[in-house]
Amino acid sequence: MPTAKITAFDAKKLPSPLHLKSWREDWAASGGTWEAPVINNNTATYSVTGRTVLQVEDVVDPTINTYNDTHPGNDYLSVVVT
Numbered sequence: 001m002p003t004a005k006i007t008a009f010d011a012k013k014l015p016s017p018l019h020l021k022s023w024r025e026d027w028a029a030s031g032g033t034w035e036a037p038v039i040n041n042n043t044a045t046y047s048v049t050g051r052t053v054l055q056v057e058d059v060v061d062p063t064i065n066t067y068n069d070t071h072p073g074n075d076y077l078s079v080v081v082t
Helices: 017-029 053-070
Strands: 002-007 038-040 043-049 076-081
Touching: 002 053, 017 043, 017 053, 053 076
Parallel strands: none
Antiparallel strands: 002 043, 002 076, 038 043
């Protein structure tokens, strides 16, 4: 089961729960079952079933790249899919 871990500079820089929910709904449209994110300080971790690591990367990376393009500086997010 792949996981996508999104990390922000600090907890205040993580997107809002509504924003994270919207992303999850968009990503789920590509297939698989995307669990609600587990929020821990400055990270949001999504567990996904029914998709490979590469498929999850292909869906999540463009979203995070777009977010980073419009949120420069310490609003930057990183993502690791394992």
